[in-house]
Amino acid sequence: MTLRRPRKVVLLVALVVTLTVLCCGGSVTALLLSGLNSSDDNQLLNASYGCGKGGIVDPDSKLPRIRPYGAEQIRNAAIIIDVGAELKLPPRAWVIAVATAMQESRLSNLGHLGSRNDHDSLGLFQQRPSTGWGTPRQVRDPVYAAKKFYQKLKTIDGWEKMPLTRAAQSVQISAYPDAYAKHEPLATEIVNSLADGAAQAVGDSVNLECAAAGQVAASGWTIPLKAPVGSGFRTPHRPTHQGVDLSVEKYRPILAVASGVVSLVKCDEDFRGRKTCNVDGYPGKGGCGWMVEIIHAGDVMTRYCHLVQRPFVRENQQVTAGEVLGRVGSSGNSSGPHLHFEVHMNNDRSSAGAVDPVRFMQQQGAPLGNEG
Known part of the structure; x- marks a missing residue:
């Protein structure tokens, strides 16, 4: 069976945005969104475009470069997001799915790797035909593979509130259950860059509304409490105030x-x-x-x-x-x-x-x- 490609939705506006961020050493650095690098002090440089209100990027359009991944890898991430939107799953699911594929395949649609292959694992999510994920041809179809991942995720009770690594592991049953967590920051950046800031939407909502104060965003973050900010970070009056x-x-x-x-x-x-x-x-x-x-x-x-x-x-x-x-x-x-x-x-x-x-x-x- 060949799964029909999902309907394309609104093309994301140009992603050439200059961000100014404070680096760990205290210097100010200007970065282009199209050239973000996950090694830039783990700054999690997420664009704030409107919590997904602009629609999902067309996987076949010209996509931004998000280091360290190449064009085809970012296109695969866009397909994963596109399928999640078609299935009416909230952006939190997209972040989980992208992070999982980053761990399993580095967002590459892998074929059989010979002696380096983990059993008969194939495709973006390293799904195994021998364990019921589909035929070899099916699991190497990024659309099919993403849909199967999401379908399994939906069966996990409470996945929306779980830490990403636990939700991913519940689907994948990996030999390295803690490995997914390290990909969450860059997966959040990718979803924000490709999907109009969707990782900042309410975590378990399919309406793509921005997370209000106290709600958990699709990025997995919330506020410690509702309160005005008093003394700020490294102000002229308190230059050693680190928070x-x-x-x-x-x-x-x-x-x-x-x-x-x-x-x-x-x-x-x-x-x-x-x-x-x-x-x-x-x-x-x-x-x-x-x-x-x-x-x-x-x-x-x-x-x-x-x-x-x-x-x-x-x-x-x-x-x-x-x-x-x-x-x-x-x-x-x-x-x-x-x-x-x-x-x-x-x-x-x-x-x-x-x-x-x-x-x-x-x-x-x-x-x-x-x-x-």
């Missing part, structure tokens, strides 16, 4: 901004070496107070400081986007209740790894600064 302060009353729940693994839970010492986190702090005391750090896909680390009490999570615990980590407080070096929130690239806990959380979260479709 932003979200000003809100005590005891407001703090949420994990994306799925990941808790890497640190501690009462941070003040300047005098004391661990006195169960009381309110004051300016000049020093330390983060009660704090949490989480490692996300792509070695992105987020940090949450000044919690009012011991966090609700423990080290090495897996968390999902929107899971409650603890409550807002004023412990440590603090003048009043607020959440100090940081984003670091390459799992670099130092100031060298810190990037502007406002810019970063905007790029993930989860903008900070919403009133409580």
Whole structure:
């Protein structure tokens, strides 16, 4: 059986957009969207075009170059997105499918690899004819292969809320179940670039509406809480301030901004070496107070400081986007209740790894600064 190619939809407007981003070392670099490189400090340079409202790119049109992939690989990604849209699946499914194909085949429609082949695996998703995915000819049809992947994904209960690697593994049953996670940032970039910013749409909605404050975007990211941004990132008055302060009353729940693994839970010492986190702090005391750090896909680390009490999570615990980590407080070096929130690239806990959380979260479709 030959599957009919899906109906083409609206052609995406030209993708020549200049973005200015803050690199890890603190320098400002201008990049063209058509030349984005996944090695650029993992900046996740996602275009914000309107959460998919402009339609899905025609796979047969001239597509942007998204390094390190070539034209045919990006075309295969466009086909995967196109099929997902035809099946009326939300953009979160497209991100999962693209990331899976990146891991399985580097977005290449692989034939039989001889002695290097994993059993009889073929095509974009390395589907095996011997296990019922279809005939060899079928699974090497990118449209057919993408449709079969999505059909299996739909049978996984709760896939929409799962971490990407778990959802992909539930379909693929891979020998390397944790390998998919590293592709999530670039898969998000690809979906945003090809599908009008769709990775910033509401994660489980097929209506392609932008994620509102507190909702999980198709990128897999959400905000830690609804609050205005107070002190900003490396301002002239506070050049060593490596995050932003979200000003809100005590005891407001703090949420994990994306799925990941808790890497640190501690009462941070003040300047005098004391661990006195169960009381309110004051300016000049020093330390983060009660704090949490989480490692996300792509070695992105987020940090949450000044919690009012011991966090609700423990080290090495897996968390999902929107899971409650603890409550807002004023412990440590603090003048009043607020959440100090940081984003670091390459799992670099130092100031060298810190990037502007406002810019970063905007790029993930989860903008900070919403009133409580």
